[in-house]
Amino acid sequence: MATMLNTTRLTIRNFQAKDLDALHEMIVQYQTSAMAAYDQPWPTSREALQGVVAWFAGGDAYLAVHLKDTDQFIGFVALSPEPDENRRSFNIGYVFDAGFHGKGYATEACRALLHHAFDTLQADSVVSGTAAVNAPSRRLLEKLGFKKTGEVTVSFRTGEDGNPIEFTGYDYILSKADWSNASCSPD
Ligand SMILES: CC(C)(COP(=O)(O)OP(=O)(O)OC[C@H]1O[C@@H](n2cnc3c(N)ncnc32)[C@H](O)[C@@H]1OP(=O)(O)O)[C@@H](O)C(=O)NCCC(=O)NCCS
Numbered sequence: 001m002a003t004m005l006n007t008t009r010l011t012i013r014n015f016q017a018k019d020l021d022a023l024h025e026m027i028v029q030y031q032t033s034a035m036a037a038y039d040q041p042w043p044t045s046r047e048a049l050q051g052v053v054a055w056f057a058g059g060d061a062y063l064a065v066h067l068k069d070t071d072q073f074i075g076f077v078a079l080s081p082e083p084d085e086n087r088r089s090f091n092i093g094y095v096f097d098a099g100f101h102g103k104g105y106a107t108e109a110c111r112a113l114l115h116h117a118f119d120t121l122q123a124d125s126v127v128s129g130t131a132a133v134n135a136p137s138r139r140l141l142e143k144l145g146f147k148k149t150g151e152v153t154v155s156f157r158t159g160e161d162g163n164p165i166e167f168t169g170y171d172y173i174l175s176k177a178d179w180s181n182a183s184c185s186p187d
Contacts, residue, residue, distance in 0.1 A: 005112040015056035022073035038131035074100040132168040145182030146172035
């Protein structure tokens with residue numbers, strides 16, 4: 001099933017092979033940023049990312065975000081089903097090109113994705129997690145109405161000394177009821 005979401009400034013759609021170079025550039029940039037230590041490592045070679053784009057393009061979980069005006073790729077959002085048989089829950093994720101931070105694009109794209117999750121996919125809840133030190137990501141989730149449910153110690157990578165890089169992660173949830181309340185109130 002193809003997914004295409006439109007907002008005032010953005011189109012959010014399934015990945016296509018032509019998104020490879022822009023995704024590659026963004027991932028290389030992200031992997032050298034300070035926040036990369038607090039996320040799963042990404043492959044950075046063009047060849048490996050070609051496989052990633054093909055996999056993204058074959059499903060509806062990872063969606064490319066483009067500026068409507070110029071068709072410029074600016075990042076992606078992701079909505080992955082949670083392995084919980086009793087609830088219809090999804091995990092939301094996002095990475096945006098640093099050149100397009102601080103303009104409200106991530107908020108706009110995630111709001112559209114949450115509408116899609118609750119209205120079309122009939123989600124009961126959407127969850128997410130982020131590092132406590134990732135202030136932009138925490139601000140984004142809290143602005144969208146997510147509530148913090150707990151703190152965990154996480155490690156995705158090892159440091160140069162061979163020891164795991166441990167950090168505090170915050171878990172978040174957005175219930176359908178909280179989303180309905182948040183999406184009815186002004187920003
Ligand atoms: C997390 C991430 C997506 C947040 O991006 P962001 O640019 O802060 O978020 P937005 O695009 O929604 O922009 C919001 C900011 O734009 C400002 N803004 C400017 N113009 C705006 C507009 N027209 N509408 C809304 N906000 C606007 C807001 O005031 C806000 O500023 P603030 O951060 O000072 O509060 C980004 O930092 C990122 O991609 N990081 C790397 C990947 C990552 O860490 N992912 C999470 C892993 S768990």
